[in-house]
Amino acid sequence: MNEFEQLRVSSSSATANAGGGDSAGGVVPESDGGPPVVGFVEQLEPIAIKGWALSRDGRCVTLALRIGGLDHPLEAVWIERSDVAGHHGTQFLISGYRCALDRHMAGNVRDALLAGRSVEVCANGVVLPHLGKIPAASALLQAEPLLINLLSSELRAVVESWGHFRVSGWAVLRNAATAGYKLVCNGTELDCTALSHERLDVAQALGITVLETGFEIELPGCLWESVPEGEDARIEIRFGEFALNAEPLVLDRARAVRWVGDICRMHHGEERQYRLLVALEHVHFGGLGPYLDDDTRLCIREFAEKMHLGDFIVDDDLFTGAAAGFTVSDDAQLRMWRALLALNAKLDGSLRPIFPSVQAVIADHALE
Numbered sequence: 001m002n003e004f005e006q007l008r009v010s011s012s013s014a015t016a017n018a019g020g021g022d023s024a025g026g027v028v029p030e031s032d033g034g035p036p037v038v039g040f041v042e043q044l045e046p047i048a049i050k051g052w053a054l055s056r057d058g059r060c061v062t063l064a065l066r067i068g069g070l071d072h073p074l075e076a077v078w079i080e081r082s083d084v085a086g087h088h089g090t091q092f093l094i095s096g097y098r099c100a101l102d103r104h105m106a107g108n109v110r111d112a113l114l115a116g117r118s119v120e121v122c123a124n125g126v127v128l129p130h131l132g133k134i135p136a137a138s139a140l141l142q143a144e145p146l147l148i149n150l151l152s153s154e155l156r157a158v159v160e161s162w163g164h165f166r167v168s169g170w171a172v173l174r175n176a177a178t179a180g181y182k183l184v185c186n187g188t189e190l191d192c193t194a195l196s197h198e199r200l201d202v203a204q205a206l207g208i209t210v211l212e213t214g215f216e217i218e219l220p221g222c223l224w225e226s227v228p229e230g231e232d233a234r235i236e237i238r239f240g241e242f243a244l245n246a247e248p249l250v251l252d253r254a255r256a257v258r259w260v261g262d263i264c265r266m267h268h269g270e271e272r273q274y275r276l277l278v279a280l281e282h283v284h285f286g287g288l289g290p291y292l293d294d295d296t297r298l299c300i301r302e303f304a305e306k307m308h309l310g311d312f313i314v315d316d317d318l319f320t321g322a323a324a325g326f327t328v329s330d331d332a333q334l335r336m337w338r339a340l341l342a343l344n345a346k347l348d349g350s351l352r353p354i355f356p357s358v359q360a361v362i363a364d365h366a367l368e
Helices: 082-088 103-115 200-206 221-226 253-264 270-286 294-306 331-347 354-364
Strands: 037-045 048-055 063-067 070-073 077-080 094-100 119-123 144-151 155-163 166-173 181-185 188-190 193-197 214-218 233-239 249-251
Touching (some): 037 119, 048 082, 063 103, 082 094, 103 119, 155 233, 166 200, 166 233, 221 270, 270 294
Antiparallel strands (some): 037 048, 048 094, 063 119, 077 094, 144 155, 155 166, 181 188, 181 233, 193 214
């Protein structure tokens, strides 16, 4: 079974013993003095948790995230782990887990790590040890608060924060109609990725039944193409026909460089990889290379080469002052890079089926 064939199941219904749990299947009994549950957390970050766990007596394994002493149930995708089966028996083949955290839980994890509170993963009440490092507070991204409020006869909205090329908040029309989000940068309308999510707090405060009012809008690096040389990016966010910010958000290159550096210092994981794709786009289109410190410059170069996007920074002039006129000569590579960004945005750490998203991205970006 490969990753594309994984079955989404609740952690409470996933069996740690694929062979049925009888002694003939080779289950190690508790009477040998070992712990009832064994396993590890191999990766823990605000958007995802990975590792493996098994119950030595063949019982179902239920996972929970313990934050500051309080347990929160986790839903997991269970996958094959031949390495675990090799050590503990073939009946424990399906013992690997991956938990994608929703935005609310990811925020709780991030807040706990920033505050220095404990974050643990439990299997059937047993705390699993960590193999890797828990992200340090200095390696977590912190958005800058905005709290731009908009109240009219047609629309209620708050632009809550921005940072590291994302803008977050919520918006709801009076008649609960749906609308799309748009970005306007220095007078030019841009395509953008806007991810919606449920905001139970907003629904309760406004007394409405609509839950999916939250948004996260990604600021694409190509916005710099709309910015005259020597000027800042002046960004307007629109929800349908309504502007959510009366005054534009001003993104200067100094702030963008700081955001790129913060992303490079993130804890290694899925979120960092996606954020680096966006950062790379801003470095290229914004001509930020000459302003990066040595560590950030090295991070961006190594990441581009790892992702086979070296053409974005293949010319050393990118880091010596001639970035503004640099263009990508390989159009196919640029399409592939944009498709990778689009696929990451569609998945967004969720447990939704992967193949339909891959098909949609291939069709949208003419990769067939």
